[in-house]
Amino acid sequence: xxxxxxxxxxxxxxxxxxxxxxxxxxxxxxxxxxxxxxxxxxxxxxxxxxxxxxxxxxxxxxxxxxxxxxxxxxxxxxxxxxxxxxxxxxxxxxxxxxxxxxxxxxxxxxxxxxxxxxxxxxxxxx
Numbered sequence: 457x458x459x460x461x462x463x464x465x466x467x468x469x470x471x472x473x474x475x476x477x478x479x480x481x482x483x484x485x486x487x488x489x490x491x492x493x494x495x496x497x498x499x500x501x502x503x504x505x506x507x508x509x510x511x512x513x514x515x516x517x518x519x520x521x522x523x524x525x526x527x528x529x530x531x532x533x534x535x536x537x538x539x540x541x542x543x544x545x546x547x548x549x550x551x552x553x554x555x556x557x558x559x560x561x562x563x564x565x566x567x568x569x570x571x572x573x574x575x576x577x578x579x580x581x582x
Contacts (some may be wrong), residue, residue: 459484460552460573467579468542476537476576478552485511486530489555491569492537493546494578503564504550505537515563519545542580549575 464476478490492504505526506515514526525538535552553569562568 458550458554458571460554460571462576464572465550465576466576467581469488470543470580472580473503473538473540474542474578476539476550476552476578477534477538478573479577480533481484484530485528485533485535485554487556488571489558489563490526490528490535491553491555491563491566492526492550493553493566494546494550495575496548497517501547501551501566502548503566506560506563507535508560509557513560515560515565524568539578544580546578547580548578550578551575 458482463480468474470551477570489508493501494504495501504517507526511528523541528535552573554571555569558568
């Protein structure tokens, strides 16, 4: 059974940094494209970033471009989301998701992904 464990969330002050991890078990992550999504209370799930199976293609939401970086270490079966210069509006539950393949143009659509983690809370507040 495919499972993810997200970690690395927490409380951070505006301008701070966090690195989220999405560790897979029960399958080899390099067979899947990975997306990071976030969901704040009362808001729709939002695509944050995407990385292809090999890691050579990445995408970002405009709201996080230049601040967030997605990467993957297939040897460790883990995908990372480095988040810098965090803002209060980044506060949300962050989830990773996987799919064997998707059209790159749909990377931000949550319906494109088949498998989901439980999420990790990120709170940006002074």
